Amino acid sequence: MCGSSPIPSESAPLNNSRLELSSNIISYSVAAHVPSSSLYSSALSKSKGVLGKFDDAYVSGWLDAMKSSSPPCKQLNMDVISEPSIDETNEAYCTWMMRHPSALTSFEQILSSIRCKKIALFLDYDGTLSPIVDNPDFAIMSNEMRAVVKSASKYFPTAIISGRSCEKVYKFVKLTELYYAGSHGMDIMGPTRKNNFGDGHANYTVKNDELGNGVHLFQAPSEFLPIINEVCSSLVDITEDILGAKVEYNKYCVSVHYRLVDEKLWPEVARRVLSLVDGYPRLRVTHGRKVLEIRPVIDWNKGKAVEFLLKSLGLSNRDDVLAIHMGDDKTDEDAFKVLRDSNLGFGILVSSVPKETNAFYSLRDPSEVMEFLKSLVKWKEDSATAAP
Numbered sequence: 001m002c003g004s005s006p007i008p009s010e011s012a013p014l015n016n017s018r019l020e021l022s023s024n025i026i027s028y029s030v031a032a033h034v035p036s037s038s039l040y041s042s043a044l045s046k047s048k049g050v051l052g053k054f055d056d057a058y059v060s061g062w063l064d065a066m067k068s069s070s071p072p073c074k075q076l077n078m079d080v081i082s083e084p085s086i087d088e089t090n091e092a093y094c095t096w097m098m099r100h101p102s103a104l105t106s107f108e109q110i111l112s113s114i115r116c117k118k119i120a121l122f123l124d125y126d127g128t129l130s131p132i133v134d135n136p137d138f139a140i141m142s143n144e145m146r147a148v149v150k151s152a153s154k155y156f157p158t159a160i161i162s163g164r165s166c167e168k169v170y171k172f173v174k175l176t177e178l179y180y181a182g183s184h185g186m187d188i189m190g191p192t193r194k195n196n197f198g199d200g201h202a203n204y205t206v207k208n209d210e211l212g213n214g215v216h217l218f219q220a221p222s223e224f225l226p227i228i229n230e231v232c233s234s235l236v237d238i239t240e241d242i243l244g245a246k247v248e249y250n251k252y253c254v255s256v257h258y259r260l261v262d263e264k265l266w267p268e269v270a271r272r273v274l275s276l277v278d279g280y281p282r283l284r285v286t287h288g289r290k291v292l293e294i295r296p297v298i299d300w301n302k303g304k305a306v307e308f309l310l311k312s313l314g315l316s317n318r319d320d321v322l323a324i325h326m327g328d329d330k331t332d333e334d335a336f337k338v339l340r341d342s343n344l345g346f347g348i349l350v351s352s353v354p355k356e357t358n359a360f361y362s363l364r365d366p367s368e369v370m371e372f373l374k375s376l377v378k379w380k381e382d383s384a385t386a387a388p
Protein backbone atom coordinates (compact mmCIF):
# COMPACT_ATOMS: atom_id res chain seq x y z
CA MET A 1 0.00 0.00 0.00
CA CYS A 2 2.67 2.46 0.91
CA GLY A 3 5.09 1.48 -1.82
CA SER A 4 8.55 2.93 -2.03
CA SER A 5 7.36 6.33 -0.88
CA PRO A 6 5.20 5.65 2.15
CA ILE A 7 4.22 9.23 2.78
CA PRO A 8 1.52 10.45 0.42
CA SER A 9 1.99 14.09 -0.36
CA GLU A 10 -1.40 15.68 0.15
CA SER A 11 0.32 19.01 -0.03
CA ALA A 12 1.35 18.67 -3.63
CA PRO A 13 1.71 21.92 -5.45
CA LEU A 14 -1.45 23.88 -5.64
CA ASN A 15 -1.43 27.12 -7.39
CA ASN A 16 -2.69 30.31 -5.96
CA SER A 17 -5.08 30.47 -8.80
CA ARG A 18 -8.30 32.15 -8.37
CA LEU A 19 -11.88 31.13 -8.63
CA GLU A 20 -15.38 31.52 -7.27
CA LEU A 21 -18.79 29.88 -6.80
CA SER A 22 -22.67 29.88 -6.51
CA SER A 23 -25.72 29.50 -4.25
CA ASN A 24 -27.36 26.55 -2.63
CA ILE A 25 -26.65 24.56 -5.68
CA ILE A 26 -25.51 21.02 -5.63
CA SER A 27 -24.92 19.41 -8.96
CA TYR A 28 -24.33 15.71 -9.07
CA SER A 29 -23.83 13.87 -12.28
CA VAL A 30 -25.14 10.35 -12.35
CA ALA A 31 -23.20 8.22 -9.90
CA ALA A 32 -21.21 5.77 -11.92
CA HIS A 33 -17.56 5.04 -12.06
CA VAL A 34 -16.96 4.53 -15.75
CA PRO A 35 -18.22 7.16 -18.15
CA SER A 36 -19.17 6.06 -21.61
CA SER A 37 -16.92 6.88 -24.54
CA SER A 38 -19.39 9.48 -25.71
CA LEU A 39 -19.15 11.22 -22.37
CA TYR A 40 -15.39 11.13 -22.65
CA SER A 41 -15.42 12.83 -25.98
CA SER A 42 -18.03 15.31 -24.82
CA ALA A 43 -15.99 16.20 -21.74
CA LEU A 44 -12.76 16.46 -23.64
CA SER A 45 -14.10 18.47 -26.53
CA LYS A 46 -15.72 20.96 -24.18
CA SER A 47 -12.31 21.95 -22.91
CA LYS A 48 -10.91 22.87 -26.30
CA GLY A 49 -10.04 26.49 -26.63
CA VAL A 50 -9.87 27.19 -22.89
CA LEU A 51 -6.64 25.39 -22.07
CA GLY A 52 -4.06 28.07 -22.73
CA LYS A 53 -1.51 27.79 -19.96
CA PHE A 54 -3.46 24.89 -18.46
CA ASP A 55 -1.62 22.40 -20.56
CA ASP A 56 -0.72 18.83 -19.69
CA ALA A 57 2.50 19.71 -17.86
CA TYR A 58 0.76 22.25 -15.69
CA VAL A 59 -2.17 20.01 -14.90
CA SER A 60 0.05 17.02 -14.13
CA GLY A 61 1.36 18.83 -11.05
CA TRP A 62 -2.18 18.90 -9.77
CA LEU A 63 -2.82 15.34 -10.80
CA ASP A 64 -0.22 14.00 -8.38
CA ALA A 65 -2.00 15.80 -5.58
CA MET A 66 -5.38 14.60 -6.76
CA LYS A 67 -4.25 10.98 -6.87
CA SER A 68 -2.71 11.02 -3.43
CA SER A 69 -5.47 13.00 -1.78
CA SER A 70 -7.24 10.07 -0.16
CA PRO A 71 -6.16 6.55 0.70
CA PRO A 72 -7.23 3.92 -1.81
CA CYS A 73 -10.43 2.20 -0.94
CA LYS A 74 -10.10 -1.52 -0.34
CA GLN A 75 -13.66 -2.52 0.48
CA LEU A 76 -17.04 -1.07 -0.17
CA ASN A 77 -19.47 -1.62 2.63
CA MET A 78 -22.79 -0.05 1.73
CA ASP A 79 -21.89 3.55 0.98
CA VAL A 80 -19.09 3.62 3.49
CA ILE A 81 -15.55 3.36 2.24
CA SER A 82 -13.37 1.23 4.50
CA GLU A 83 -9.83 2.37 4.16
CA PRO A 84 -6.93 -0.05 4.60
CA SER A 85 -6.76 -1.50 8.09
CA ILE A 86 -3.67 -1.36 10.25
CA ASP A 87 -3.24 -5.10 9.67
CA GLU A 88 -2.75 -4.44 5.98
CA THR A 89 -0.21 -1.76 6.43
CA ASN A 90 3.44 -2.40 6.12
CA GLU A 91 6.51 -1.56 8.07
CA ALA A 92 6.37 2.06 6.95
CA TYR A 93 3.09 2.52 8.76
CA CYS A 94 4.49 1.03 11.96
CA THR A 95 7.51 3.28 11.72
CA TRP A 96 5.23 6.25 11.21
CA MET A 97 3.15 5.20 14.24
CA MET A 98 6.27 5.41 16.37
CA ARG A 99 6.47 9.10 15.48
CA HIS A 100 2.72 9.64 15.79
CA PRO A 101 1.55 7.20 18.45
CA SER A 102 -2.05 6.16 18.81
CA ALA A 103 -3.96 8.51 21.11
CA LEU A 104 -5.77 5.45 22.44
CA THR A 105 -2.74 3.42 23.43
CA SER A 106 -1.12 6.63 24.72
CA PHE A 107 -4.18 7.62 26.70
CA GLU A 108 -2.50 7.35 30.10
CA GLN A 109 0.33 9.55 28.87
CA ILE A 110 -2.21 12.05 27.52
CA LEU A 111 -4.02 12.06 30.87
CA SER A 112 -0.83 12.95 32.65
CA SER A 113 -0.50 16.04 30.45
CA ILE A 114 -4.12 17.16 30.73
CA ARG A 115 -4.75 16.58 34.43
CA CYS A 116 -5.50 19.90 36.16
CA LYS A 117 -5.97 21.58 32.78
CA LYS A 118 -9.03 22.94 31.10
CA ILE A 119 -9.52 21.10 27.82
CA ALA A 120 -10.87 22.66 24.63
CA LEU A 121 -11.89 20.28 21.83
CA PHE A 122 -11.75 21.09 18.12
CA LEU A 123 -13.19 18.44 15.85
CA ASP A 124 -13.15 18.15 12.08
CA TYR A 125 -16.30 16.59 10.61
CA ASP A 126 -15.76 14.52 7.43
CA GLY A 127 -13.41 11.62 7.98
CA THR A 128 -13.20 12.39 11.70
CA LEU A 129 -16.74 12.31 13.12
CA SER A 130 -18.24 10.60 10.08
CA PRO A 131 -16.66 8.04 7.76
CA ILE A 132 -15.66 9.08 4.25
CA VAL A 133 -18.40 8.06 1.83
CA ASP A 134 -18.82 8.42 -1.92
CA ASN A 135 -21.67 10.92 -1.75
CA PRO A 136 -21.02 13.89 0.56
CA ASP A 137 -24.76 14.28 1.14
CA PHE A 138 -24.74 10.95 2.95
CA ALA A 139 -21.85 11.61 5.34
CA ILE A 140 -24.06 10.78 8.28
CA MET A 141 -22.80 10.94 11.84
CA SER A 142 -23.91 7.98 13.96
CA ASN A 143 -26.18 8.53 16.94
CA GLU A 144 -23.50 6.98 19.13
CA MET A 145 -20.94 9.52 17.90
CA ARG A 146 -23.44 12.37 18.39
CA ALA A 147 -24.09 11.22 21.96
CA VAL A 148 -20.41 11.12 22.87
CA VAL A 149 -19.75 14.55 21.31
CA LYS A 150 -22.71 15.90 23.27
CA SER A 151 -21.33 14.39 26.49
CA ALA A 152 -17.88 15.81 25.77
CA SER A 153 -19.34 19.28 25.27
CA LYS A 154 -20.78 19.17 28.80
CA TYR A 155 -17.25 19.08 30.17
CA PHE A 156 -15.14 20.77 27.52
CA PRO A 157 -15.83 23.70 25.18
CA THR A 158 -16.26 21.88 21.87
CA ALA A 159 -16.15 23.20 18.30
CA ILE A 160 -16.67 21.54 14.94
CA ILE A 161 -14.26 22.97 12.38
CA SER A 162 -15.19 21.97 8.86
CA GLY A 163 -14.75 22.77 5.20
CA ARG A 164 -18.51 22.55 4.87
CA SER A 165 -20.77 25.52 5.55
CA CYS A 166 -21.91 25.94 9.17
CA GLU A 167 -25.48 25.28 8.13
CA LYS A 168 -24.62 22.03 6.39
CA VAL A 169 -22.43 20.61 9.12
CA TYR A 170 -25.02 21.60 11.72
CA LYS A 171 -27.64 19.59 9.82
CA PHE A 172 -25.45 16.52 10.30
CA VAL A 173 -24.36 17.18 13.89
CA LYS A 174 -27.57 18.75 15.27
CA LEU A 175 -26.08 19.82 18.59
CA THR A 176 -26.91 23.38 19.62
CA GLU A 177 -24.40 23.41 22.46
CA LEU A 178 -21.38 23.38 20.15
CA TYR A 179 -19.39 26.04 18.32
CA TYR A 180 -19.29 25.67 14.54
CA ALA A 181 -16.53 26.99 12.32
CA GLY A 182 -17.68 26.36 8.75
CA SER A 183 -16.04 27.14 5.38
CA HIS A 184 -12.64 26.13 6.80
CA GLY A 185 -13.09 28.54 9.72
CA MET A 186 -14.30 31.51 7.68
CA ASP A 187 -17.73 31.46 9.30
CA ILE A 188 -17.80 30.88 13.07
CA MET A 189 -20.93 30.48 15.16
CA GLY A 190 -21.56 29.82 18.81
CA PRO A 191 -24.50 29.06 21.07
CA THR A 192 -26.66 32.07 21.94
CA ARG A 193 -26.29 31.55 25.65
CA LYS A 194 -22.62 32.46 25.36
CA ASN A 195 -22.92 35.57 23.28
CA ASN A 196 -20.22 37.71 24.83
CA PHE A 197 -17.46 36.70 22.45
CA GLY A 198 -15.79 38.42 19.57
CA ASP A 199 -15.81 41.91 21.04
CA GLY A 200 -13.80 44.31 19.02
CA HIS A 201 -13.32 42.03 16.07
CA ALA A 202 -13.79 43.82 12.77
CA ASN A 203 -15.98 41.11 11.34
CA TYR A 204 -18.08 40.46 14.41
CA THR A 205 -21.78 40.27 13.74
CA VAL A 206 -24.68 38.86 15.69
CA LYS A 207 -27.62 37.33 13.94
CA ASN A 208 -30.09 34.68 14.94
CA ASP A 209 -30.73 32.16 12.25
CA GLU A 210 -31.66 28.59 11.65
CA LEU A 211 -28.43 27.30 13.16
CA GLY A 212 -29.91 26.45 16.53
CA ASN A 213 -30.34 30.18 17.19
CA GLY A 214 -26.59 30.47 17.22
CA VAL A 215 -24.72 33.74 16.88
CA HIS A 216 -22.11 34.63 14.33
CA LEU A 217 -18.78 35.28 16.01
CA PHE A 218 -16.67 35.71 12.89
CA GLN A 219 -17.27 35.87 9.17
CA ALA A 220 -15.01 36.45 6.21
CA PRO A 221 -15.84 39.65 4.30
CA SER A 222 -19.31 39.38 2.78
CA GLU A 223 -18.02 40.74 -0.53
CA PHE A 224 -16.82 37.20 -1.26
CA LEU A 225 -20.34 35.77 -1.15
CA PRO A 226 -21.51 36.97 -4.60
CA ILE A 227 -18.17 35.93 -6.10
CA ILE A 228 -18.48 32.47 -4.60
CA ASN A 229 -22.05 32.21 -5.84
CA GLU A 230 -21.02 33.16 -9.35
CA VAL A 231 -18.15 30.70 -9.41
CA CYS A 232 -20.31 27.93 -8.00
CA SER A 233 -22.80 28.38 -10.83
CA SER A 234 -20.02 28.37 -13.40
CA LEU A 235 -18.48 25.25 -11.87
CA VAL A 236 -21.82 23.49 -12.12
CA ASP A 237 -22.00 24.46 -15.79
CA ILE A 238 -18.49 23.42 -16.73
CA THR A 239 -18.61 20.06 -14.95
CA GLU A 240 -22.12 18.98 -15.89
CA ASP A 241 -20.88 16.66 -18.64
CA ILE A 242 -18.29 14.98 -16.42
CA LEU A 243 -19.93 11.90 -15.03
CA GLY A 244 -19.61 11.69 -11.24
CA ALA A 245 -18.40 15.27 -10.74
CA LYS A 246 -20.20 17.08 -7.96
CA VAL A 247 -20.13 20.74 -7.06
CA GLU A 248 -20.94 21.55 -3.45
CA TYR A 249 -21.68 25.06 -2.18
CA ASN A 250 -20.12 25.78 1.19
CA LYS A 251 -20.91 29.49 1.60
CA TYR A 252 -17.38 30.96 1.52
CA CYS A 253 -15.94 28.00 -0.37
CA VAL A 254 -16.96 25.64 -3.12
CA SER A 255 -15.99 21.99 -3.37
CA VAL A 256 -15.60 20.15 -6.65
CA HIS A 257 -15.70 16.44 -5.87
CA TYR A 258 -14.06 13.98 -8.24
CA ARG A 259 -14.21 10.81 -6.11
CA LEU A 260 -16.74 9.28 -8.52
CA VAL A 261 -15.18 10.61 -11.71
CA ASP A 262 -13.26 8.14 -13.85
CA GLU A 263 -9.57 8.70 -13.16
CA LYS A 264 -8.92 9.31 -16.86
CA LEU A 265 -10.98 12.47 -16.57
CA TRP A 266 -9.25 13.88 -13.48
CA PRO A 267 -6.88 16.00 -15.58
CA GLU A 268 -9.91 17.42 -17.31
CA VAL A 269 -11.55 18.26 -13.98
CA ALA A 270 -8.38 20.00 -12.80
CA ARG A 271 -7.95 21.84 -16.09
CA ARG A 272 -11.47 23.21 -16.10
CA VAL A 273 -11.47 24.23 -12.45
CA LEU A 274 -8.03 25.88 -12.61
CA SER A 275 -8.89 27.62 -15.82
CA LEU A 276 -12.08 29.07 -14.37
CA VAL A 277 -10.54 30.13 -11.08
CA ASP A 278 -7.71 31.80 -12.92
CA GLY A 279 -10.23 34.45 -13.92
CA TYR A 280 -10.88 35.31 -10.28
CA PRO A 281 -7.79 36.90 -8.73
CA ARG A 282 -9.35 36.89 -5.27
CA LEU A 283 -9.92 33.14 -5.21
CA ARG A 284 -7.56 30.18 -5.05
CA VAL A 285 -7.77 26.43 -5.36
CA THR A 286 -6.62 23.91 -2.76
CA HIS A 287 -7.28 20.20 -2.53
CA GLY A 288 -8.64 17.85 0.06
CA ARG A 289 -9.66 14.22 -0.09
CA LYS A 290 -10.70 13.69 -3.72
CA VAL A 291 -11.97 17.23 -3.78
CA LEU A 292 -10.78 20.56 -5.21
CA GLU A 293 -11.73 23.47 -3.01
CA ILE A 294 -12.15 27.03 -4.18
CA ARG A 295 -11.82 29.66 -1.50
CA PRO A 296 -11.03 33.36 -0.97
CA VAL A 297 -7.40 34.45 -0.93
CA ILE A 298 -7.41 35.60 2.68
CA ASP A 299 -5.09 34.82 5.55
CA TRP A 300 -7.56 32.63 7.39
CA ASN A 301 -7.74 28.89 7.93
CA LYS A 302 -8.61 26.26 10.52
CA GLY A 303 -5.58 27.26 12.58
CA LYS A 304 -6.71 30.87 12.74
CA ALA A 305 -10.18 29.67 13.67
CA VAL A 306 -8.76 27.66 16.59
CA GLU A 307 -6.82 30.71 17.79
CA PHE A 308 -9.90 32.89 17.39
CA LEU A 309 -12.12 30.52 19.34
CA LEU A 310 -9.60 30.07 22.15
CA LYS A 311 -9.36 33.83 22.48
CA SER A 312 -13.12 34.24 22.31
CA LEU A 313 -13.53 31.67 25.05
CA GLY A 314 -10.97 33.37 27.25
CA LEU A 315 -8.68 30.37 26.92
CA SER A 316 -5.65 31.81 25.16
CA ASN A 317 -2.38 32.74 26.87
CA ARG A 318 -3.15 30.45 29.78
CA ASP A 319 -0.93 27.73 31.20
CA ASP A 320 -3.91 25.80 32.50
CA VAL A 321 -5.52 25.26 29.10
CA LEU A 322 -4.85 22.47 26.66
CA ALA A 323 -6.45 22.38 23.22
CA ILE A 324 -6.89 19.21 21.17
CA HIS A 325 -7.65 19.33 17.46
CA MET A 326 -8.66 16.13 15.67
CA GLY A 327 -8.82 15.93 11.89
CA ASP A 328 -8.01 13.85 8.83
CA ASP A 329 -7.42 16.40 6.11
CA LYS A 330 -4.67 18.59 4.74
CA THR A 331 -6.66 21.61 5.96
CA ASP A 332 -6.41 20.33 9.54
CA GLU A 333 -2.64 20.74 9.37
CA ASP A 334 -3.04 24.50 9.92
CA ALA A 335 -4.72 23.78 13.25
CA PHE A 336 -2.16 21.11 14.19
CA LYS A 337 0.63 23.55 13.44
CA VAL A 338 -0.86 26.36 15.52
CA LEU A 339 -1.14 24.06 18.52
CA ARG A 340 2.33 22.61 18.02
CA ASP A 341 4.06 25.98 17.48
CA SER A 342 2.29 27.74 20.33
CA ASN A 343 2.49 24.83 22.73
CA LEU A 344 -1.21 25.31 23.33
CA GLY A 345 -2.00 21.65 22.92
CA PHE A 346 -1.67 18.93 20.32
CA GLY A 347 -3.19 17.56 17.18
CA ILE A 348 -4.48 14.06 16.50
CA LEU A 349 -4.38 13.01 12.85
CA VAL A 350 -7.10 10.58 11.84
CA SER A 351 -5.52 8.38 9.22
CA SER A 352 -5.00 4.73 8.40
CA VAL A 353 -1.99 5.47 6.22
CA PRO A 354 1.23 7.35 6.96
CA LYS A 355 1.07 11.06 6.18
CA GLU A 356 3.29 14.03 6.78
CA THR A 357 1.68 15.83 9.67
CA ASN A 358 2.08 18.40 12.40
CA ALA A 359 -0.15 16.30 14.63
CA PHE A 360 1.50 14.64 17.60
CA TYR A 361 -0.81 11.64 17.94
CA SER A 362 -2.84 9.57 15.51
CA LEU A 363 -6.06 7.61 15.36
CA ARG A 364 -7.02 5.25 12.61
CA ASP A 365 -10.60 6.18 11.80
CA PRO A 366 -13.80 7.74 13.20
CA SER A 367 -14.53 4.68 15.34
CA GLU A 368 -11.23 5.25 17.17
CA VAL A 369 -12.10 8.94 17.47
CA MET A 370 -15.30 7.89 19.22
CA GLU A 371 -13.40 5.59 21.58
CA PHE A 372 -10.98 8.38 22.41
CA LEU A 373 -13.80 10.85 23.13
CA LYS A 374 -15.55 8.24 25.28
CA SER A 375 -12.36 7.75 27.26
CA LEU A 376 -12.01 11.49 27.80
CA VAL A 377 -15.60 11.78 29.02
CA LYS A 378 -15.23 8.77 31.31
CA TRP A 379 -12.04 10.18 32.78
CA LYS A 380 -13.83 13.47 33.46
CA GLU A 381 -16.86 11.75 34.99
CA ASP A 382 -14.65 9.56 37.17
CA SER A 383 -12.67 12.58 38.34
CA ALA A 384 -15.89 14.42 39.22
CA THR A 385 -17.11 11.41 41.23
CA ALA A 386 -13.78 11.02 42.99
CA ALA A 387 -13.55 14.72 43.93
CA PRO A 388 -14.05 15.34 47.68
Ligand SMILES: O=P(O)(O)OC[C@H]1O[C@H](O[C@H]2O[C@H](CO)[C@@H](O)[C@H](O)[C@H]2O)[C@H](O)[C@@H](O)[C@@H]1O
Nearest residue numbers: 125126132133134136139162163255289290291
Ligand atom coordinates in the same frame (compact mmCIF):
# COMPACT_ATOMS: atom_id res chain seq x y z
O1 LIG B 1 -13.12 19.85 6.99
P1 LIG B 1 -14.03 18.68 6.73
O2 LIG B 1 -15.21 18.63 7.65
O3 LIG B 1 -13.27 17.38 6.71
O4 LIG B 1 -14.59 18.94 5.26
C1 LIG B 1 -13.76 18.75 4.13
C2 LIG B 1 -14.61 18.34 2.96
O5 LIG B 1 -15.40 17.23 3.44
C3 LIG B 1 -16.40 16.73 2.58
O6 LIG B 1 -15.77 15.99 1.53
C4 LIG B 1 -15.09 14.83 1.99
O7 LIG B 1 -16.03 13.93 2.59
C5 LIG B 1 -17.03 13.42 1.66
C6 LIG B 1 -18.01 12.57 2.47
O8 LIG B 1 -17.35 11.54 3.13
C7 LIG B 1 -16.33 12.64 0.54
O9 LIG B 1 -17.28 12.15 -0.39
C8 LIG B 1 -15.33 13.56 -0.17
O10 LIG B 1 -14.60 12.82 -1.13
C9 LIG B 1 -14.36 14.17 0.84
O11 LIG B 1 -13.53 15.14 0.20
C10 LIG B 1 -17.29 17.82 2.05
O12 LIG B 1 -18.20 17.28 1.14
C11 LIG B 1 -16.48 18.95 1.45
O13 LIG B 1 -17.33 20.00 1.04
C12 LIG B 1 -15.53 19.47 2.52
O14 LIG B 1 -14.77 20.55 2.02
